Amino acid sequence: MSGRFSRLVMRLLKIGVVSMLMLALIAEMSSHMADEKPPYYSWVSWVQFATSLFAIGVYVWYRPGRKHWIAVAAVASLVATGIDIVYDQGPRGVGSAELMALGLLLLFAVRHWDAAPGRWVAFALGAAILLIGARLFVYEGSAVGGTVLIGLGISTVVGFGAYLRSMDKLRRETQEEVRRAERLELAREMHDFVAHHVTGMVVLAQAGQVTATDPRKAFADIEEAGLAALASMRRMVRMLRDDDAGGGVNPLGDLSQIEDLVDRFTREGTDASCFISPELAGAVAPEIAATAHRVVREALTNVRKHARGATRVRVVVAAAGGHGMEVSVRDDGRAARVKAGRESLALSGSGLGLVGLRERVEAVGGQLRAQERPEGGWETAAWLPREAATVEV
Structure with a gap:
């Protein structure tokens, strides 16, 4: 509105x-x-x-x-x-x-x-x-005064235009810095995704050695796991623009760790509850689970920063359709208290955390929305596929 x-x-x-x-x-x-x-x-x-x-x-x-x-x-x-x-x-x-x-x-x-x-x-x-x-x-007598007035007007317009140009430049640089930080984090998380898929390939190969399974079936399973690993890497590499991905390895966020996020948030003084649909257990690709974890983490951070009047926070991770899931974080902060702090983040595009988060969600084929709720409060929600978008290898 x-x-x-x-x-x-x-x-x-x-x-x-x-x-x-x-x-x-x-x-x-x-x-x-x-x-x-x-x-x-x-x-x-x-x-x-x-x-x-x-x-x-x-x-x-x-x-x-x-x-x-x-x-x-x-x-x-x-x-x-x-x-x-x-x-x-x-x-x-x-x-x-x-x-x-x-x-x-x-x-x-x-x-x-x-x-x-x-x-x-x-x-x-x-x-x-x-x-x-x-x-x-x-x-007679108007030329000098008129020219001075025009000169002053030009100076004012040039000064205001230069100010707007500097603000545009600062906004672009800040957004690029956020995107660069997001890409570095994606590069670090690649280690966890590759380790997950390669571990699955090793388990399949070991199982094929000790069971009477048809070798062709075992090789087909290993091939499928290998293609999934390649697709996961290519999806993330497509997001990267810098060669320097830095050192260190971040832990891979998953759906179970979302409950830990909510518990820590509750201990900090806000009544927060969490529901995760049981049917999603084991049915979500690792990079999708990590993205869901990131959505909840960023949303809770925004609640802490911009919704100090909120008394309740509701986190829901539920199945949506046959092949999707929805992650939503809703609070009951009063509209007058949250409007200035968060409405501008969603509508003007100046929310730096949302810039990186939207890029992360769209990279796996999802959609993000952040908006004020009609009944009051704020909602950050993302629709995500349970399996990441297919990438040709």
């Missing part, structure tokens, strides 16, 4: 800005001094009117990656100003709405500083905005 509300507010804000720009443009075309004709009598003013409309349109439909259109708007404004200087047909040109629209585009150009077609777009926009003053400040 809050995500939709935020998008609605931003949409209404843009509609308000565009409406203001259009009203300013229409007022410019019709306003004039007592001894002057309105600008709409001049064809030069209509060229500037069209340029203003184009700049407003670029602002309306701008999306990251469409910086080329900002460059076109800057060049069009420079051309319109040049026409005004060469074919001066009146004391004042049209450009106030265009000035404000280009200022908004300058904010985007600075924020997306390195995007194509290049950094020169911001400088071209700055020049276009400054030169618009030649159209507007034509009355």
